[in-house]
Amino acid sequence: MNLGWLRFTGWIAAWMALVLLPMAIALAGELPATRTRLKEAAALLGFVGLGLLAMQAVVSGRQRWFARGLGQDDLLQFHRRTGEAAWLLVLVHPLAMFAADPSQLAWLDPREDLLRAGSLWLLLAAVSLLLATSLWRQQFGLSYERWRALHGVLAFGVVALALGHVLLVDHYTAQAWKKVALVVVVGSALWLTVETRLRRPWQRRRRPWTVVDVAPEPGGATTLRLRPDGHPGLAFVPGQFAWVTLGDSPWRMQQHPFSMTSPADQAEIWFTIKPAGDFTGGIASTRIGSRAWIEGPYGVFTWQPGFAPHGAVFVAGGVGITPFLSMLRTARARRGQDRLWLFYANSDADSIIAREELDVLARELPLRVVHVLDDPPDGWTGEAGHIDADMLERHLPAEVGTMLAYVCGPAPMADAVEPVLLERGIPAKNLYSERFDMV
CATH class of the missing domain: 1.20.120 (Four Helix Bundle (Hemerythrin (Met), subunit A))
Known part of the structure; x- marks a missing residue:
């Protein structure tokens, strides 16, 4: 909060x-x-x-x-x-x-x-x-x-x-x-x-969406790309989420909240979804051309270029990268100049979603990406283990207390990282957090 x-x-x-x-x-x-x-x-x-x-x-x-x-x-x-x-x-x-x-x-x-x-x-x-x-x-x-x-x-x-x-x-x-x-x-x-x-x-029955692409991602995740059908789409702020229903009817019970991963300034909306033991296990088999329904946007876990004049720190765990993908893609589209640090924790190298695109974004934006792996492969030159005070000390500037900080991922990761960021001088009012224990 x-x-x-x-x-x-x-x-x-x-x-x-x-x-x-x-x-x-x-x-x-x-x-x-x-x-x-x-x-x-x-x-x-x-x-x-x-x-x-x-x-x-x-x-x-x-x-x-x-x-x-x-x-x-x-x-x-x-x-x-x-x-x-x-x-x-x-x-x-x-x-x-x-x-x-x-x-x-x-x-x-x-x-x-x-x-x-x-x-x-x-x-x-x-x-x-x-x-x-x-x-x-x-x-x-x-x-x-x-x-x-x-x-x-x-x-x-x-x-x-x-x-x-x-x-x-x-x-x-x-x-x-x-x-x-x-x-x-x-x-x-x-x-x-x-x-x-x-x-x-x-x-919503008069505001349908059409699935135009179903793309596999690392770690078993899938990116759905939806295009508005007969309406202008949905305006949102990077970091927000929407409730998504797949199927011919908006009344279906299979309605789940997912963060948008697309840039904010386009009609097409993207969602990157990881299987979680429910209907999301079948996301990868979604048929191109099928109907979808979106209710939103929701959420206050938001950032956009110019919002953090002193810079921002992003900390993501696994599929918690999704709201940050929307933020970074929007920053690229708007030619943002905010200084950004992204700490991205995963179990192994094969689970890193959008790894190649993050490398490109790091070259095109004033962005520093720090990958952190629990189980790094041989020859890994990035960080290993868990995000802690020493790791942040190695990568963040001295003036980190003037920045905004965003944490998105499993509750244990958020519980461990938030106190460290507060100790580094980031005020509680500048710390935004979303945990994966909603349902």
Whole structure:
């Protein structure tokens, strides 16, 4: 994440205000008779839980109006942690209610009220399944596509059930205006889910793309080149990504986020994709001439010529080179003069994506490329091992603290490199990072 403290504080304050809005509605106007402290606390926890559940649609990363200034990996980590908190509140709320008033255990008895008891059990089961499949998707054996479909259905159902429960209890929500206000607030969150999954594909149906080239890359990666079909294309800033769907329909579940690797100033868009155990394993067999659909651009991991007058440091691991390829290709097209350093870590020499082009870029730009291999071949004259403080010391100038720094790759690499860059004097506000643990 790369936000100043003031802006970050404002973002958190806005998020908290929206989370607490259902509770604020419940406490506004005429209040019901006061019950025991534990029972009132349990009831208000339920409203906070409803707010947290509703806000999950807002902090999913697909709402650019709310995600402005935040990296996708930061947003998704926030989404996961707040989802866990929502599950905890959904669990604590009834337990505290039962502790305060054991007679309310009858609410769970379907013989007393089948609809009420059934909806409560369904809500608890759905939110638990939602959390479990999000945290342990691979352990459940769910492909990304099936998980994504399940996640959308469960998320919508959980929020709808929680809203229905609050309205039916009719304690704090006895007044009609409160019911209407809660329906509007929580219904807006439900609409965001529908808008993302249904309305956006409907809008994209008139903006198809055509696959015009499928080129193999080192390390098993593949570069897809897409051309806009009947529309001007997509404007983006180098380093951003888009959600890509391959196939005849934009409604397919096989929608994945990939960084653009093409220069920013052209209609054709390129994506370099490495197999990751899901549908990406079949990317290399994509048929030229087939349809594709693009939603974007997203992301704040961006750089373009002139953005870093004192220079920039790029650190990539494996396929984490993709956003930097777009940045460097754009710099070449625009005749950029920013001083650049690229540290590119790979397992071996055969895994280096665009190696020959990087050599050309190093000659055409004020760019220094430092390849780092875990398993270097005989005769290797570059760096070996891992990127550390000593390696950076050998290659970076003394004034590195005035530069911008970008790190993109596996989480262990980013976790190791970021502290080193900060120690070298690069301010946290000038450090941009994206990790490969989004899904």
